[in-house]
Amino acid sequence: MIGRLSAQGVSVIYVSHKMDEVFRVCKPYPPESYELLTGKAVIEVKSVGFNKGSAVRELMTYAPFTGRAPIFIGDDVTDEAAFEVVPEFKGFAISVGRKVPGVNAVFHAPDDVRRWLDKISQPLAVPS
DSSP states (O other): OHHHHHHTTOOOEEEESOHHHHHHHHTTSOGGGEEEEEOSSOEEEEETTOOHHHHHHHHTTSTTTTTSOOEEEEOSGGGHHHHHHGGGGTOEEEEESSOOTTOSEEESSHHHHHHHHHHHTSOOOOOO
């Protein structure tokens, strides 16, 4: 899958926490065609030269994202490339569980992220 999609110009990030699954997915492809990134509880298999930062840059070229400011929330070292890119688009980067250089804010735990998302997804109260 990775090789076929990469040949079409599509980059893929495959995330797993099981090493045997990672080896099974990677086996058909030459080792120079992918990179492994280890995070807190995951192993990402990704195309060489592709990361979450390049993914943010790519997404920001498409409607409805063009001209908007991204909000990126991440809790792992695998998210740091995106944290670095978000300011290019006047966006907001938020880390979870630890302060990462360059982020705008920190959530202490995943539950804090869920509460915040719930709060901002509620309809605004309009005074009558």
